[in-house]
Amino acid sequence: MTAHPRDFQVVTADQLLIGASEWRHDGEASGRNVVVIAPATSVRARYYHRFAEYLHASGCDVVTFDYRGIGASRPPGGLRRFNASYVDWGRYDLEAVLQYVTSRYPGQPIDVVAHSIGGFTLGLAASSHRVRRALTVGAQIAYWPDYNPRKRLQMVLRWHLFMPLVAWLFGYFPGARLGWLEDTPLGIVRQWSALHRDFEKQPWKTHRTDPPLPLQFELFRGETLAISLADDDWGTPAAIRRLLDLYKHARRHHLHLEPADIGVSQIGHFAYFNSRFADSLWPLALRWLQTGAMPAPFAARLCAVG
Template identity: 50%
Template sequence: MNLNDAPTGMPASTPTLSQSEPFEEHASDGHPIGGFTWRHVRTDVERPVVIINAATSLRCRYYSRFADYLFANGLDVITYDYRGIGESRRGSLRGFKASWSDWGVLDFEAIVQRAQREFPGQPIDVVGHSFGGCAAGLGASGAVIRRIVTVGAQFAYWRDYEAKSRWRMLAKWHVVMPLVTALCGYFPGKRLGWLEDTPAGVVRDWNTPTPRYETRPSGRSLGELPFSRVKAQLLAISITDDPFGTVAATERLLSYFDGSERTHLRIAPEDIGKKQIGHFAYFRSEYQDRLWPIALAWLQSGQLATDTLGISPHLRFNTPPRSTTQGR
């Protein structure tokens, strides 16, 4: 998938959400967070509830088929939008205050607390796509997370971008995007066909020329970072043709989760008979039979499915306190 294949708005393949129920949750600062819940009729304290954290400026509806899949396999699921996006947008974004920190520290935290309240006693797991993997480490309640699966998760640090695409990506996301944002007071992504409209503070975070989260304009100081609170079993999935999710980018984020047992699984499109997957396609229903079972197996057991064809030779293991790298 190339950089122009990023989904905009709600894809045509997104289901009607008939199996889900909408909700509105208020973050600690009072901002309403909208989303959807897939809930089984009978409660079971052993059944996980999975929170899906979206990528930057993707609507939670993009993940509805994946949520359907998890629900059909016996899990409860929560999807939601960060403030300023989709179900959590309230009016114009011009002058609207929101940042990556707000999305994780306030919005994700509110959903974790909702999961604890709505599904008392059940394990809480997280699936995080792109920035959603970072958000999984920012909530104050991170210690309650049992397992995490991230896909293409990283900080959007430009030096970590794929070498052959780096300068084109730098021009698009780090020159054009902030310039348009400065002119409009927010990033009008829907009009440009570049994801959803995005708050200016999020664009500033994206475009800070540093690899470290805590030095972003809205980041917390190193001593306040909550990543270390997370003690979850963490599977990071990266794709070899994802220009954002390179090995350097993936393992940079993994290094923050220093209290977690970490496994990095790197997948090439040819491993599953495809020419390309890229940064966005993992959650498309065409990969339900080949890629989705990897995440499901981890959420169910904390282990990789050993019978997943073409995957095993390309493992990268990271276990605290030091990171080791194997495979391609």
């Protein structure tokens, strides 16, 4: 029987409402982990709900949320002239959710599943030091030279030229109308199209934070498993390692998977969380979140980073 989530909102430090959902068990919570799912760019939280239901049915409490400007966190007045940045998504939105979980799930271990840019926003949240364990899937910062060389030109034209041009014309990116993910704030599109390999040269360099953004990542010390997929054109091994290098004080592990490892022809950047992988990929995530280990034969393929 599928458990129904409770929908709610959290208020960020800059006074925006973030839409969220939670799957929570009744009764004694001793030892039970609570998993926060940090989405990819322009992907609604509801995409991860079947995965959240799986984790809940397997004994976890789970919280999902939408970043500002996306899905249930879309502003009432629409996205034109709505300001948002990747820094906002981590420093305010994910941070508000982590604070909520810390308050409402006292004493329970906090784990994070981070998809794509979610692996970056985690490092921007001041409460990331409270996270016990993280699992990232295809987590990277969209630095285009790290893309799959065979698809790089096509991806640059689509995501780094056409997408920002359309966003500039409309005042936001009308992704839902075009069938390209979700409607996305202009500020996010601008950053996506201009990300740099050197952190200090990123397009959010004007943000003033304490500690400075590069040092913020060093506060995270959770045990981390970064999964890359061989047919993920964004999350190549080079892209995965580039992001992992920011988490200097975390215990970092990298697992590279081929679709053939689970008897399929393709997985790609988004499909890890599709329910067709509930019996193959999802148990790997569950095992890591609950125990910090991988089942055989995958355990032998874990690579320590750093």
